[in-house]
Amino acid sequence: MRVLVVHAHPDPESFVAAARDRALDALAAADHEIRCTDLYADGFEPAMTADERRSHHLPGVEPELQRYADDLRWAEALVLVYPTWWSGFPAILKGWIDRVWVAGVAWDLPDGANRLRPRLSNIRRIVAVTSHGSSKFVNALEGESGKRTMTRSIRLMCSKRTRTTWCAIYGVDTCSPADRARFLDRVERTMRRLR
Numbered sequence: 001m002r003v004l005v006v007h008a009h010p011d012p013e014s015f016v017a018a019a020r021d022r023a024l025d026a027l028a029a030a031d032h033e034i035r036c037t038d039l040y041a042d043g044f045e046p047a048m049t050a051d052e053r054r055s056h057h058l059p060g061v062e063p064e065l066q067r068y069a070d071d072l073r074w075a076e077a078l079v080l081v082y083p084t085w086w087s088g089f090p091a092i093l094k095g096w097i098d099r100v101w102v103a104g105v106a107w108d109l110p111d112g113a114n115r116l117r118p119r120l121s122n123i124r125r126i127v128a129v130t131s132h133g134s135s136k137f138v139n140a141l142e143g144e145s146g147k148r149t150m151t152r153s154i155r156l157m158c159s160k161r162t163r164t165t166w167c168a169i170y171g172v173d174t175c176s177p178a179d180r181a182r183f184l185d186r187v188e189r190t191m192r193r194l195r
Helices: 015-029 050-054 063-074 091-100 136-142 145-157 177-192
Strands: 002-007 033-038 077-083 125-131 163-169
Touching (some): 002 063, 015 033, 015 077, 015 125, 015 177, 063 091, 077 145, 125 177, 163 177
Parallel strands (some): 002 033, 002 077, 077 125
């Protein structure tokens, strides 16, 4: 498969970066074709400009974002690797969605229609690899907005048959080294089974 990995953590030495590296190694071992985007290393600007908002329904992205749009159109699978902060995506990842998943890239709204028409039918798999500081119970109480965004919004702009996988470690701030190692093994297994 053609797999786009989007990484969103500012610290290249973080546990999330270790999860990204494990995912990339497993994808390579499974002979997938891979493109990896590191939003922080790219210096991605997450804030939508006023001009972008005013032209929100017009097709296309700003010229400096074209390669991100091209990567989405290329991918058959999308792997998002990020920490969950304040029960959701980091701002840089949310900004990537706001600025790249736009009309003409992720969706169209035909004249007179009241429903978006998905454009990313090439994407058949979405995987989130994420860490949570709090427990699974606390995250469930908070509504797991990252998971909801992946399964109820992003997925709807992709193929009708897109499957999603949620690969999360909870309580990462207090878990043991053995727990972290088990999670990295789970990330590897998830990537090796990607189809």
